[in-house]
Amino acid sequence: xxxxxxxxxxxxxxxxxxxxxxxxxxxxxxxxxxxxxxxxxxxxxxxxxxxxxxxxxxxxxxxxxxxxxxxxxxxxxxxxxxxxxxxxxxxxxxxxxxxxxxxxxxxxxxxxxxxxxxxxxxxxxxxxxxxxxxxxxxxxxxxxxxxxxxxxxxxxxxxxxxxxxxxxxxxxxxxxxxxxxxxxxxxxxxxxxxxxxxxxxxxxxxxxxxxxxxxxxxxxxxxxxxxxxxxxxxxxxxxxxxxxxxxxxxxxxxxxxxxxxxxxxxxxxxxxxxxxxxxxxxxxxxxxxxxxxxxxxxxxxxxxxxxxxxxxxxxxxxxxxxxxxxxxxxxxxxxxxxxxxxxxxxxxxxxxxxxxxxxxxxxxxx
Amino acid sequence: xxxxxxxxxxxxxxxxxxxxxxxxxxxxxxxxxxxxxxxxxxxxxxxxxxxxxxxxxxxxxxxxxxxxxxxxxxxxxxxxxxxxxx
Numbered sequence: 001x002x003x004x005x006x007x008x009x010x011x012x013x014x015x016x017x018x019x020x021x022x023x024x025x026x027x028x029x030x031x032x033x034x035x036x037x038x039x040x041x042x043x044x045x046x047x048x049x050x051x052x053x054x055x056x057x058x059x060x061x062x063x064x065x066x067x068x069x070x071x072x073x074x075x076x077x078x079x080x081x082x083x084x085x086x087x088x089x090x091x092x093x094x095x096x097x098x099x100x101x102x103x104x105x106x107x108x109x110x111x112x113x114x115x116x117x118x119x120x121x122x123x124x125x126x127x128x129x130x131x132x133x134x135x136x137x138x139x140x141x142x143x144x145x146x147x148x149x150x151x152x153x154x155x156x157x158x159x160x161x162x163x164x165x166x167x168x169x170x171x172x173x174x175x176x177x178x179x180x181x182x183x184x185x186x187x188x189x190x191x192x193x194x195x196x197x198x199x200x201x202x203x204x205x206x207x208x209x210x211x212x213x214x215x216x217x218x219x220x221x222x223x224x225x226x227x228x229x230x231x232x233x234x235x236x237x238x239x240x241x242x243x244x245x246x247x248x249x250x251x252x253x254x255x256x257x258x259x260x261x262x263x264x265x266x267x268x269x270x271x272x273x274x275x276x277x278x279x280x281x282x283x284x285x286x287x288x289x290x291x292x293x294x295x296x297x298x299x300x301x302x303x304x305x306x307x308x309x310x311x312x313x314x315x316x317x318x319x320x321x322x323x324x325x326x327x328x329x330x331x332x333x334x335x336x337x338x339x340x341x342x343x344x345x346x347x348x349x350x351x352x353x354x355x356x357x358x359x360x361x362x363x364x365x366x
Numbered sequence: 367x368x369x370x371x372x373x374x375x376x377x378x379x380x381x382x383x384x385x386x387x388x389x390x391x392x393x394x395x396x397x398x399x400x401x402x403x404x405x406x407x408x409x410x411x412x413x414x415x416x417x418x419x420x421x422x423x424x425x426x427x428x429x430x431x432x433x434x435x436x437x438x439x440x441x442x443x444x445x446x447x448x449x450x451x452x
Contacts, residue, residue: 059449059450137384138384138387141384141387141388142387145388145391145392146391146395148392149391149392149395149396150395152392152396153395153396153399153400154399156396156399156400156403157399157400157403160400160403160404160406160407161403161406161407161410164406164407164410164411165410165414168406168409168410168413169406169410172402172405172406172409172410173402173406176402176406179438179442183442190449254403257399257402258399261394261395261398261399261402262391262395262399264394264395265390265391265392265393265394265395265398266387266391266395268394268445268449269386269387269390269391269394270387270391271449272387272390272448272449273383273384273386273387274383275383275384275387
């Protein structure tokens, strides 16, 4: 195995680790509303979401193609650049998980790759039009649409069922949340697992294993990304579940259904057209919309504000870390030593932080 | 925004696809939620009418509930078929 192949193996392992943290981090998006409205028991909700995330990863490859060809110039980047971008994304994901903030794994990934590419090959290697048209504008539009859809949907719901027996209505919407939660998990797998697939494809192109002009996403890439995100989802992230499920606002079953319906509709439509948007931002938008549609003061705008700050910081912060990590790997030369040293240091840091947080953490109330 | 900047943004952003995404999101998100609420309304009315022995009204309510559920199921199946056709 030569140096290039060794770096490729490290990159694929890191990409799958990122995919795992993505599932781990974003489980909250998928299951929090179902758990907080008691539509599903926590254990069942997480297992259900894991299975549907796995299935969702096989549905579409539009987003993977966008990541692999529309954001950075595949010709200008190396496997070390992709490695640095992935480490930037993982660091940001773990930092926001540590503080319980539902930030965007997708923007962390894109930011990390863009930052490392900028450090390695300069601004010319970044497709500004792809970044703006496929990432930044949809990043603004999608959560706003989810907010409006969630708000309008809940107003219509209350108009229709407002005078019916509360017990029947709650039971009905709890039943509906099993379907809407399932759709949301499917949508999450479809959009998010593809981002990892796109990065692995980018690494395969950079190492000469795939042609830039004409590539198909290999089946092993799809299957491994699907498995990693499903495992991460199953492991769960209870800290963020609590923020999403109860801290933005206390939801009833109708609001949970509206928020999940809004999120699933926006993510599935975006995946179909190849926009790699943030599922976290979309679902947060839906949750806030379903609260604001009932009563503006029902939303804890302070918590919502923290989430918005995390949204804004994600791209530049991950880009900065990605660029920094690339710089560190270059201290050890162009070979595999830099990525190896960073991987080992990263694993030690993650193990220490994870151990401390798990010991300090507390499970969400069932 | 200057004319040049406007033209640049118009070229870079795929407004047509973004517009379709927004329209599909509104239609599916609001439509399915409303249809499901109608199904719950029908189900709630059905149990009330049946309790008060109003057979015709109960049948009508059951029909409304079934129609609402059929619209939801149809929309979900249509969405999945569109996604699988990628």
